Amino acid sequence: MATLSQIPPSPPAQPARRTAFAPIVLDGLTHNYGERLALDHLGFEVRAGEIFGLLGPNGSGKTTLFRILSTLMTPTGGRASIQGFDVAREPNKVRQQIGIVFQARSVDLKLTVQENLKHQGNLYGLSGKRLNTRIDEVLGRVGLLDRKADFVETLSGGMQRRVELAKGLIHSPSVLLLDEPSTGLDPGARRDLWQYLETLRDEENVAILVTTHLMEEAEHCDRLAILNEGKLVALGSPFELKSQIGGDVVLFETQTPEAAQTLSIRLAQRFAVEAAVLGNSVRLEHNQGHRFVATVVEAFPGIVEAVSVAKPSLEDVFIRRTGHRFWTEVPAEAAASPGKKSRERKAHS
């Protein structure tokens, strides 16, 4: 994993086995629903043989981007292309290239596992012996070969997700898009899923794009794009992103937001550090977190309720880039821009 993430970003010089360009290219991709800007000039690439994570809180534009890439919607501005085909102008060529695993169930419960896959194969122009062989192959891969003849409605939730995955892989796509794939999966099933994805990446050189709102899931990705309110706020491997944050992340908890505000001002005066206030707590980055904590607690007795020192996480990256927590406290945001927030609501409903 570490070696992969250290490959310098030089898409045109990639081992171009199939095409000269990256499998997924976004260029100034923009989308608005009426007045609400859902995607704001996104530009990045997803390479062959990597698992690329799209991390963002709910409403950050992940689903919009997923819809555009899966050709279910055309963007209002900019370009997105998959294997060189424009998603808006050449949808059928793009569709041929991509396998999709939707967040919601898309299998037909009244059909058997095999019938579902046969149908999916037919939609992609596969039939006969070639399709039958392929069905066994993907079912073997997701470990459901013995449930081939069972009705999908008799399978557990985790197994149904695996059928979804098999369905997305039936035509052995070169690009795989997964929308929140671990929704409703227990930890074991989640681990299995990531193992399948890694196998696909390593053995078939598939470009895999995964949307997620889970930090621990994002950690598994080779590279990440972090989205916030439709904007790209960070891009890189989880390791790179985290190492951009200096040293340790220190969090002081106080009793009230006012106390936190006071503490942040006094920290700035006394130690010349930049500290962000997040509700009741004050957050800052410091090279030597442990020593600093001792000094602060001694300097301001009675203000600090609790202290934590940690190595930076992806959430810290998110906070650093956006100035607010991943799971935004709505009141704070709404107070800052009430007009905008109410419009967002409308667009969602």
Added chain:
Amino acid sequence: MATLTANPVTSAPRLSAVAKPGIWLPALSLWQREIVRFYRQKARVAGVIASPLIFWLVLGSGFAHSFQSSGSGAGSGHYLGYFFPGSIAMIVLFTAIFSMMSLIQDRNEGFLLSVLAAPVSRSAIVLGKVLGGATLAAIQGIVFLVFAPLVGVHLTFATVLLSSLVVVLISFELTALGFAIAWPMDSTQAFHAIVNIILLPLWMLSGALFPASGASGWLRFFMRLNPLSYGVDALRNTLFPAVATDFALTTNLAITAAFCALTFAASWAIVNRRTNKPAA
């Protein structure tokens, strides 16, 4: 897993590069799914056969005794006979409505998304779905023909063949119409409302219940505009050849076939629309 690692699949060309989906394979697959889903739901099979039969017997007998039919259309002068072609149209209409409700269900269950995201020509989606619904509707309509002798129809091979053709055409036009109506909808309740506002009046004003000749001026005007009138009239042509009808069989068939093409084209146009709004 271990065997897979030993035998990397990368060497083989990707299936996505070699497979060429045409129109017929996906359409056939969608069609097949409709049929399989239908016979796996036994209640649906029972309901769709039994309910029109009950409807025909109860309504037909009731009307026959309440109003003395003027005998303008029926072979035996009995209302049950007059009502027979209308009953077939009703069976077909019910089934068409039912199967196009599945379109809304497919959308809500997510199945439709995976079809829309597949490299399938949009006409194949319409064709598969409409043919699936139309097949079910036509089979039931044709099965109902076995009751024709009860109203004095002499069932020859030619009669059955011609009537079946008409039933197939009516099934197709109504299913395609249902498709065009159901496509933009996301709730079956809304679809029901439209069914009550558009599809049921379409049937009532098709000459199924009463002949256009006896209707008042404006009503007759609407009945002439109603494309389903020509389908019902064609059924009357084929089942009761001796009885005078509004139009000749060829006229009726031509207009019905034209409406089939029109509704199919409308459905195709609606499905082909790509927007920057969410597709589902």
